[in-house]
Amino acid sequence: MKTSLRWLQNYVETAWDAPELALRLTMAGLEVEGMEETPALPETVVAARILRREPHPNADRLSVCTVDAGGAGPMAVVCGAPNCDLGRVVPCALPGSRLPSGMTVKRASIRGVESAGMLCAEDELGLGTDHSGLMVLGEEVAAGTLLRELIPEDAVIDWEVTPNRPDWNCHIGIAREIAAVAGDASRFRLPEFPSRETAAARAGDWTRVEVRDPDLCPRYIARIIRNVRVGPSPEWMRRALKAVGIRPISNVVDVTNYVMMECGQPLHAFDYDLLHENRIVVRRAAEGETIVTLDGVERTLTPDALLICDGAKPVALAGVMGGANSEIRSETTTVLLESACFDPANIRRTSRCTGLNSESSYRFERGIDIEMTAWAARRAASLIAELAGGEVLAGAVDVYPDPWRTFPVTARFARIEALLGVTAPPAAVARHLGALGLTVTGMTDTAITVSVPSHRRYDLLREADLIEEVARLHGLDNIPGSQATAVLGGMRADDRYYGIEQVRAELRAVGLDETLTYSFLNPASAVQGTGVTEEQVVRPVNPLSAELGAMRPSLIPGALMTVAHNVARGNDHLAFFELGRVLVHAPGLPEERNQAAVALTGCRHPERYGSEKAEEADFYDLKGILEGWFAARGLAPDCRATEHPAFEAGQCAALALGGREVAVLGRVCGDLVADIRLKHPLYLALVEVDAVLAIEMPDRRHRSLPLYPAVARDISFLAGRELTHREVLDAIRALREPLIESAGIFDIYEDDTLGGNRRSMAYTITYRDPSRTLTDERVNGLQERLRAHLAQTLPITLR
Amino acid sequence: MNSLVAQMQAVLEDAREALAGLSSLEELEACRVRFLGRRGEVTLLLKDMGRVDPSERREVGRAANEVKAAVQEAFAAALARLERGRSLASGLDVTLPGRLRRAGRTHPVTRVMDDAVAIFRRMGFVVADGPDQETVYHNFDALNTPEDHPSRDPQDTFYLADGRCLRTQTSPVQVRVMESRQPPVRIVCPGRCYRRDTPDATHSMNFHQIEGLYVDRRVSLADLKGCLEEFARELLGPQVQVRFRPHFFPFTEPSIEYDFSCILCAGRGCGVCKRSGWLEISGAGMVDPAVFEAVGYDPEIWTGYAFGMGIERIAMIRHAIGDIRLLYENDMRFLAQF
Numbered sequence A: 001m002k003t004s005l006r007w008l009q010n011y012v013e014t015a016w017d018a019p020e021l022a023l024r025l026t027m028a029g030l031e032v033e034g035m036e037e038t039p040a041l042p043e044t045v046v047a048a049r050i051l052r053r054e055p056h057p058n059a060d061r062l063s064v065c066t067v068d069a070g071g072a073g074p075m076a077v078v079c080g081a082p083n084c085d086l087g088r089v090v091p092c093a094l095p096g097s098r099l100p101s102g103m104t105v106k107r108a109s110i111r112g113v114e115s116a117g118m119l120c121a122e123d124e125l126g127l128g129t130d131h132s133g134l135m136v137l138g139e140e141v142a143a144g145t146l147l148r149e150l151i152p153e154d155a156v157i158d159w160e161v162t163p164n165r166p167d168w169n170c171h172i173g174i175a176r177e178i179a180a181v182a183g184d185a186s187r188f189r190l191p192e193f194p195s196r197e198t199a200a201a202r203a204g205d206w207t208r209v210e211v212r213d214p215d216l217c218p219r220y221i222a223r224i225i226r227n228v229r230v231g232p233s234p235e236w237m238r239r240a241l242k243a244v245g246i247r248p249i250s251n252v253v254d255v256t257n258y259v260m261m262e263c264g265q266p267l268h269a270f271d272y273d274l275l276h277e278n279r280i281v282v283r284r285a286a287e288g289e290t291i292v293t294l295d296g297v298e299r300t301l302t303p304d305a306l307l308i309c310d311g312a313k314p315v316a317l318a319g320v321m322g323g324a325n326s327e328i329r330s331e332t333t334t335v336l337l338e339s340a341c342f343d344p345a346n347i348r349r350t351s352r353c354t355g356l357n358s359e360s361s362y363r364f365e366r367g368i369d370i371e372m373t374a375w376a377a378r379r380a381a382s383l384i385a386e387l388a389g390g391e392v393l394a395g396a397v398d399v400y401p402d403p404w405r406t407f408p409v410t411a412r413f414a415r416i417e418a419l420l421g422v423t424a425p426p427a428a429v430a431r432h433l434g435a436l437g438l439t440v441t442g443m444t445d446t447a448i449t450v451s452v453p454s455h456r457r458y459d460l461l462r463e464a465d466l467i468e469e470v471a472r473l474h475g476l477d478n479i480p481g482s483q484a485t486a487v488l489g490g491m492r493a494d495d496r497y498y499g500i501e502q503v504r505a506e507l508r509a510v511g512l513d514e515t516l517t518y519s520f521l522n523p524a525s526a527v528q529g530t531g532v533t534e535e536q537v538v539r540p541v542n543p544l545s546a547e548l549g550a551m552r553p554s555l556i557p558g559a560l561m562t563v564a565h566n567v568a569r570g571n572d573h574l575a576f577f578e579l580g581r582v583l584v585h586a587p588g589l590p591e592e593r594n595q596a597a598v599a600l601t602g603c604r605h606p607e608r609y610g611s612e613k614a615e616e617a618d619f620y621d622l623k624g625i626l627e628g629w630f631a632a633r634g635l636a637p638d639c640r641a642t643e644h645p646a647f648e649a650g651q652c653a654a655l656a657l658g659g660r661e662v663a664v665l666g667r668v669c670g671d672l673v674a675d676i677r678l679k680h681p682l683y684l685a686l687v688e689v690d691a692v693l694a695i696e697m698p699d700r701r702h703r704s705l706p707l708y709p710a711v712a713r714d715i716s717f718l719a720g721r722e723l724t725h726r727e728v729l730d731a732i733r734a735l736r737e738p739l740i741e742s743a744g745i746f747d748i749y750e751d752d753t754l755g756g757n758r759r760s761m762a763y764t765i766t767y768r769d770p771s772r773t774l775t776d777e778r779v780n781g782l783q784e785r786l787r788a789h790l791a792q793t794l795p796i797t798l799r
Numbered sequence B: 001m002n003s004l005v006a007q008m009q010a011v012l013e014d015a016r017e018a019l020a021g022l023s024s025l026e027e028l029e030a031c032r033v034r035f036l037g038r039r040g041e042v043t044l045l046l047k048d049m050g051r052v053d054p055s056e057r058r059e060v061g062r063a064a065n066e067v068k069a070a071v072q073e074a075f076a077a078a079l080a081r082l083e084r085g086r087s088l089a090s091g092l093d094v095t096l097p098g099r100l101r102r103a104g105r106t107h108p109v110t111r112v113m114d115d116a117v118a119i120f121r122r123m124g125f126v127v128a129d130g131p132d133q134e135t136v137y138h139n140f141d142a143l144n145t146p147e148d149h150p151s152r153d154p155q156d157t158f159y160l161a162d163g164r165c166l167r168t169q170t171s172p173v174q175v176r177v178m179e180s181r182q183p184p185v186r187i188v189c190p191g192r193c194y195r196r197d198t199p200d201a202t203h204s205m206n207f208h209q210i211e212g213l214y215v216d217r218r219v220s221l222a223d224l225k226g227c228l229e230e231f232a233r234e235l236l237g238p239q240v241q242v243r244f245r246p247h248f249f250p251f252t253e254p255s256i257e258y259d260f261s262c263i264l265c266a267g268r269g270c271g272v273c274k275r276s277g278w279l280e281i282s283g284a285g286m287v288d289p290a291v292f293e294a295v296g297y298d299p300e301i302w303t304g305y306a307f308g309m310g311i312e313r314i315a316m317i318r319h320a321i322g323d324i325r326l327l328y329e330n331d332m333r334f335l336a337q338f
């Protein structure tokens, strides 16, 4: 909503300049979106009428105009604009004028022709951005008129009106607010004007109004102005509308827009003679009924839409846009002026269904002041008669079956104090509410009652609404912040965020950088490598675009995108994770769960040199990262080979805790990374974080440190390559020898000479007796027993 | 003075001078032969002791031994110096890069989130959690959002086939907590939210929020202000001020928007704060009685405040980041800066 400061000053006494006004109202809840100040024009810029136009003798593009600038007779001015047409009234800067752009106009010879001034375009005067031609003034403007009188210094402020305050959508509403913020409702006044009614004819004799759906149209007023001459509006009107962003059209239409910007009531002017039977019927549209709106588009309607009709056909889409068949034409002589009130929800629906938004629908959607409807009709009729000639027929046809009545709202002082945390003396509360123009109808020691005026009928309904007004006018700056009180204990055992926070910290501690990716994915790639089917993917029904149509069912696609983005920019050594929620509709799975993706590619130590620099991170680096992380939580996952759509066969493993699979990892399939110019293999892990967090912490009781030394013995054997490390450990464990403390691999040797797909494996077995020092003989015996056990239970050849 | 003593003093000076110029153990050996060898200068002089007058012998002998000891000490020092030099020469180039074992970095968004959660926990708030896929009831209706409010529009909110939506704020978590628990309630809800905004420098289709709710007897707007002032100072520094402006939200009444004084220009006005000295942060207010009624709290007994803030917005302010999309690109050169 744009207001002009000058325009506002018609309704409110204020000494605030534009920046002051902007700040004051911002702090009262009316935010400023933009501000444009019209500079004061110099006294030497005057209106000039073009009397003669001749081509410049020495330049094709220039003209020599003889103009009447109101001074000592006609004078010659050289002009380069295309529109310096005969008879036009345009601004002329006389020599010595210092223009807002900073340039000073001088008497000068332009290509051999003396120019006594400069004809100006809008932008040259700082009045706009138009530079396509001379600024054209109304033809009624007298030559020599000072432009600063025609276009005084002004400031236009664009306000961001919140939906709860439709009364701010007009100059009168904002003027009222200025008075309220200044603390004095009496600074505000409605303008006065003559009715310009003729006693010779009555509107009621000229037209009838029938409202068939009063629920959608609680009030409809028609006024009639006859003998009008449609033409351009005078300069002041055109300027006023342009300043607030409305294009001037004709005197009659301009008045309807002006009054709307003035008091918030949208108006519509019909050509009376185009209305069949000169009457108005307000009714719902029939199914499939059509109307051609003013923009020339034919619209097909449903019974949800409300129509303004004449005796035979629709003539306007109520509250949204007029019809092409009844609009004001240059030959219109009689105007039927509509000032009505429509149901906000209905207008919003119609506007949405038709895709039509207008200044009028904007206001009806938010709710207008139903008691201003009559005032607006009188005001507009008077202005039309003033600007377009003619006379207003006496009276109006006003269909208003259920007039609005004010209602009381009460606020308790104790409640005000409790909610705001400040003392609220009754006198101060009464003063604030009074400044808003509310009438105090009751006051006790404990509460105040006001009656609500019609322009606040939508937002002042309850005690809380009044308390908000008290807070606003008291000034939020004047409410001191209380000392934030200390409360013991901010965290509870069921704080799930803490678990997530910890996992993120642990993953960072093992050297992984944290990333965040979008939740929206291309449906085609969302399921790739995830094992999720397309049916299981969660899809918004209204995605931003088809490419962003799927919610991530897994963090794998996001991790691949992060890898691709970085590799494309030369960041080849990556170790990162993302922890986030994935959404999926799959049987047996929660529909939302926390996952972590871990990605590893590049070299282990690119910061080093020589062969070390080129050592690539491999499967075991990633596995080690996960094992290190699990170890920090006191967990030792079981690992087994597995298959997964994201990973290369034979290079993929699953980690399980307590029999439950919590992670899968491996080398990413070639076809998933076909588009990424990887310099090194990419390893990825996907961890079910909720599952990890759900695992009970293991027994954390400490064990006494050993008192007696351990003895280590090695054992090595040849085995087929299919024998896994895990199977060897399982076999050692199966012996159930309590004196074996641990077993660890220390070498694997593969060589063709070993024959037939075999390899040599070597383990160190650590023996310890907690109660005494082990003797060599004892250890030899144990070692022999182990060798025999392994030779017997595993397909190996001991060495 | 006895001439022999004077000669020995001179030899000591010679030896010291010769040793100072040495740069290798070979040279040291040559030097040792020259002074202390069987025919070395010191050895020969000591042999001359026999010719000294017996009355002087005792005194000369002591002086001679002192000189010999001094020469030997000088040799020992020279040897130590040369050996240390040789170790240094064959030692590590300690300036070569180490094998990096660095901790991973925190994403600036989660850092703000974790910091915010930590601050609010210190103030006694408990973290609550809720689903990303939310019912329209919890996301809008229970928050007093009018039936035809534009935020419900499919232009602005993502809807799912089952009629639910992707939460546009974390406020529904507050509703869920209020539905399940009687006051007092003091919670913050951090999490990911979704709005149907085409990505540009300041908009993102998903983003993070933290919202707070405190319901108790006589919780006031002044308490809300105190809480947000404390939060601003803890997060961004003791000099940060908080400004409240009236606003409108269906969920709260009175509703306010709050600003932090600009940390980049200390409130003097700069490009980031559009010369105003203030940075618009987000909205807050006193919980609307209609919301309390919807969850079965008696608004006559309980009052409460609610606030929200966008995590990305604060991260962008904190690190002077101009484009929100940088936060989701994960370019490691960008993330390495935090």
Ligand SMILES: [Zn+2]
Residues within 6 Å of the ligand: B262, B263, B264, B265, B266, B267, B268, B269, B270, B271, B272, B273, B274, B275, B277, B278
């Ligand atoms: Zn600033």
